Amino acid sequence: MKGAALSRQVDPELLAESVAEELRSGARFAALAAAGSPDASTTLRAILARGRALEMLEARLTRGRTSYPALTPLVPAAGWYEREIHDLFGIEPVGHPRLDPLVLPLPLGAPRPRPGDPRRFGHVELDTAPLPGHVSGEGVFTIPYGPVRSGIFESVEFLVETTGEEIPHLRTRVYHKHRGLDRRFGELDVGDALLLAERVEGTSSVAHALAFSQAVEAIAGVEAPRPAQLVRTLHAELERIASHLDSMVRHTEGGGQAVAYARLSRHKEEVLRLRARLCGHRFGRGVVVPGGVTGALQIEPGDTLRDLRMLEAAIAEDCRALMATPSFLDRLRGTGMLPPEIVLAHGALGPVARGSGLADDVRAARPYGAYRFLDFEEASGFEEGDALARQRVRLAEIDQAFHLARQALEELAGTPGPSWRVALGPLTGGALSSVEAPQGELLYLVEVEGGRMRRVKPRCASFHNLALFPQAFRGDIFTDFVFIEASFGVSMAGVSG
């Protein structure tokens, strides 16, 4: 498969041990994905990151074989992946410590959607019975928080088992929003699949379109022209600024910082409006396509630069004031602690990892597009592991995002009569691609046959990171919840699939 430096077949019996061996020799566990075939076989693919490359281990389960030895006992980070695969494919990881349904709670023995398998699949009935409690003791009770939550949130249910104030145990149920995207991808051609990719995590449309397009380009053996790479970077960085500002806005809202909330939410709105002026869409949809971008910026790079500089100054000034406001910092400092050893063992992604001192920015580790030649510095030196450190990472990334956007615009201003898009040849094959979305590393596994999708698996950083969420509650209480959640910056749409 293209995009993976190393691809190796292993026996399903040996998959768990092989992955564990890779981790012992320094690789990071990035994902476990499955794909169904019309002949009723299923392929499991473990994706590992090692230095500047991605590696893949493939294990094929032949027709009728519905179990394999679980990875989770040896590789705890695989826990959610195996639960997802169990939900969608009915394949049982033998020895998994907790195989509760995650994205699709179906009754025992019900047929499974098996994404990648083109055979018809009808509607399903969910089994939404409440989960039994895990914690026992005097005065322990369970608070179901969600799926309809107190505010404008995406739907998710947190089961909090508590004696009152502290949160000793927390479980996350994400199936409510499950849209069946993996299977839907398999019904589409390249053009329509791109539109769906933009809607997997609607707040990171550009990152998704980019990861998907890069995979298709790898299959076609082409590369986007340099001006197109610059436009992609501009939009991707504006998306990052908007997303990180959104996280800051949620923190100020939770902390009751009314003026900071008003000002930062206004800046966020101005970023969305700038994006709408650049391409007609507030979330940058319709810009990135396989082979390049749809066209030039709708406003002159010079004018954009002027707008960008004003925004940058306004945001920097307000954030500087906020980070010197004790009543705000007190809520974040020491809240939602993630010790480095936990973050490292889980292979956490994005600002969540960098706030605990783990460097893993795809733009630095495996540069793609314009990041190969633009000046860029990965956010580092934040090691406290609390919500405050994660926000400091985001602020540093906002600075760098402006720096990158400015460089892209400066070069675009001097580009005469550029070409925006290259033609794609016949499309058959498979590829793995990765980009740094605002939430962290975003992976796309794409298999295409004659221009039609066979299997598309987006792996969102939100999915990978949310599994770590309960670990951030050591000694924290209910009023810290809003900060811990906002500092994770998770998009539930990307978790539920």
Add this chain to the structure above:
Amino acid sequence: MPWILRGLREGIVTSRYPRRPDGFGDGFRGAIQVVSGPEPGIQEAPGARPGADAELVELCPTRAIEAEGDEVRVDRGRCVLCGRCVASRPDRFAFSPSVETSALTRAALVVPEIEEDDAALAALRAQLHRRVRALRRSVHIRHVDAGSDGAEEWEVAALGNPLYDVQRLGIYFTASPRHADVLLVTGAGTIGMAGPLRATYEAMPEPRVVVAAGTDAVSGGLIHPSYATEGGVGAAVPVDVWVPGSPPSPFSLLHGILLGIGVLQDARAPS
């Protein structure tokens, strides 16, 4: 103290919409419209491609384009604003800058409008008007996500920022469905949210207004058909106002909410 001065620094930045049109809102790609077709009564030029209608229909990834003879229509309730039709047939389709795209019936999202039973629409309008008469000056909204892509939540939340500031219109977001007058639903209508959505609706006191916010909520958009969705939220709750858009912009959402509580009239209402 520094924050107080900081808060006053820029004066009023809030939009005057709906009292006055907003410049930015009107510059936004709000919807697709059908532009000039062949003149009626004029013989088609020789060499005109037979089956061109079918080609127009095929352009759309969500089958929002309907073509019958010379009549071409776009169902904004299915349209995800990808712009593919505008790019390949600029002679037939264009982006409309209007953000006032909401409608009181699902059928009214189809443009150009189909002859509808005016009496029935007037009755519907009057019935909604009677229901919401008491709400107009203080309206509480409960938002529920029924399988959105997450962008809709950003746009709903944006209504609280200083540029839109819906509190100036007496509109507030509330956590409790018991306090809510308007149910604002986003997302493609997942089966996992059908129960909680229905329960939220049941918990609201009468009178209540349901707004389906976004193309996904109206029809399921690109997500539909899927084993996990019902093709919009209309299957779970009775919808009063349909707001297209992928996602709908804050101005479109505001228009839909104001339409639902009778502050604004729909495009087809007699003025």
